[in-house]
Amino acid sequence: MRLQLNFKSGKPPYRQIVDQVKAATAAGSLRAGEALPPIRTLAEQLRLNRNTVAKAYAELEHQGIIENAPGRGCFVRDGGQPLRKDARRALLAEPIDALIVQAHHVQIQGEELIDLIRERQRRLGEGPS
Amino acid sequence: MEPVIEIRDLVRRYGRQEAVNGLNLDVAPGRCYGFFGRNGAGKTTTIKCLLNLLRRDTGGIRLFGMDPVRDEVAVKRRLTYVPDQVAFHPWMTIRDWFDYLAAFRERWNTEKEQELLRRYELDAQRSVNRLSRGERMQVALIGAVCPEPELLILDEPTSGLDPLVRREFIRTVIGAYQEGDPANRTVFVSTHLITEFEGLIDEFTIIDRGQEVLSLESDTARERFVRIRARFTEPAPALEIPEALTIRRDGREAEVVVNGAHDRVVAQIEALQPEEMAREALSLEEIFLATVAKPRAAA
Numbered sequence: 234m235r236l237q238l239n240f241k242s243g244k245p246p247y248r249q250i251v252d253q254v255k256a257a258t259a260a261g262s263l264r265a266g267e268a269l270p271p272i273r274t275l276a277e278q279l280r281l282n283r284n285t286v287a288k289a290y291a292e293l294e295h296q297g298i299i300e301n302a303p304g305r306g307c308f309v310r311d312g313g314q315p316l317r318k319d320a321r322r323a324l325l326a327e328p329i330d331a332l333i334v335q336a337h338h339v340q341i342q343g344e345e346l347i348d349l350i351r352e353r354q355r356r357l358g359e360g361p362s
Numbered sequence: 363m364e365p366v367i368e369i370r371d372l373v374r375r376y377g378r379q380e381a382v383n384g385l386n387l388d389v390a391p392g393r394c395y396g397f398f399g400r401n402g403a404g405k406t407t408t409i410k411c412l413l414n415l416l417r418r419d420t421g422g423i424r425l426f427g428m429d430p431v432r433d434e435v436a437v438k439r440r441l442t443y444v445p446d447q448v449a450f451h452p453w454m455t456i457r458d459w460f461d462y463l464a465a466f467r468e469r470w471n472t473e474k475e476q477e478l479l480r481r482y483e484l485d486a487q488r489s490v491n492r493l494s495r496g497e498r499m500q501v502a503l504i505g506a507v508c509p510e511p512e513l514l515i516l517d518e519p520t521s522g523l524d525p526l527v528r529r530e531f532i533r534t535v536i537g538a539y540q541e542g543d544p545a546n547r548t549v550f551v552s553t554h555l556i557t558e559f560e561g562l563i564d565e566f567t568i569i570d571r572g573q574e575v576l577s578l579e580s581d582t583a584r585e586r587f588v589r590i591r592a593r594f595t596e597p598a599p600a601l602e603i604p605e606a607l608t609i610r611r612d613g614r615e616a617e618v619v620v621n622g623a624h625d626r627v628v629a630q631i632e633a634l635q636p637e638e639m640a641r642e643a644l645s646l647e648e649i650f651l652a653t654v655a656k657p658r659a660a661a
Contacts, residue, residue, distance in 0.1 A: 283537060
């Protein structure tokens with residue numbers, strides 16, 4: 234897993250870590266049971282304060298993406314999402330609405346949008362280009 | 363939670379010159395706090411007042427809830443300080459120097475000492491007199507981290523060092539310091555070289571002419587301070603944006619820096635139908651430059 238931060242994005246660094254770890258698990262480049270780097274290692278690698286990395290890991294744990302085994306570090310949880318399916322679907326409603334709105338403004342609608350989602354999904358599966 | 367550092371209306375004059383003029387500041391435990399300002403802004407004077415190396419004229423200072431003048435020893439056993447100019451007893455080796463420091467301290471983490479010496483490739487048997495400038499700072503920082511104090515005060519730790527050295531070692535030393543008990547490891551670092559500290563600083567105060575200009579969490583600051591660039595098909599139109607810190611027009615391009623309200627400003631520029639538009643967050647250094655050397659926004 235290779236994380237990259239962009240301070241210019243305006244997105245808080247801890248949130249960038251959360252999103253990138255989630256993307257890596259979704260893409261399969263980070264699999265269930267695999268370890269995340271220790272907080273200090275990642276903090277030094279990304280030139281971040283450990284508080285920021287700790288905050289990201291706490292958030293990932295809270296979201297059920299990773300688990301913290303005291304003394305051994307943080308690991309990606311195996312598939313079993315703790316939330317029920319309808320709750321999981323509800324989580325996606327808001328980003329999808331935002332996507333539809335944005336797609337409308339750039340005149341991409343209907344099947345074309347679905348195709349685009351499939352294409353992006355496929356590329357994500359192939360890993361970072 | 364009780365702040366580790368609390369400064370209220372601090373004033374310190376040199377003759378009739380006010381070096382610090384009504385400064386307020388709070389540092390919560392476990393934070394890595396940046397104290398940014400130009401040379402002569404009042405950073406070192408403030409730090410010396412914290413350490414009771416200088417008497418304040420008026421105002422209040424509390425460290426760990428105590429008065430650094432009255433409770434000087436109780437305060438100082440819980441902190442370490444690295445000045446901008448470090449000095450050693452010249453006849454000592456690095457080993458002697460650390461043993462000497464450890465003699466004053468309740469704790470000394472030998473593992474941490476060894477780990478950092480290894481990482482910096484320093485031989486403890488070398489004389490402190492034969493160290494390069496960067497190595498002297500490394501030795502001073504190791505000496506400040508190993509007692510595992512609750513507060514680490516660094517005054518311009520990276521100035522005078524070459525960029526490679528300072529990028530590398532400041533993060534390793536802060537990482538090593540926080541390791542173990544991060545909730546009780548607070549860093550207060552003054553600097554005018556902000557780039558090296560971009561990802562390390564949780565929260566900061568910018569000081570100019572002895573006064574606070576801005577205090578913010580780094581994440582909030584990068585959300586608020588935004589540069590918007592737009593390119594038009596015709597020469598860029600005049601922009602009237604009252605909240606802009608700076609507005610620049612150059613041919614078909616315009617660049618606006620705002621502090622907050624960027625959605626409104628983006629909408630305003632969008633209404634002028636640029637062919638391309640982008641926004642990006644300012645770095646902490648750019649925020650520092652934008653707030654301290656505040657150029658008058660073209661009306």
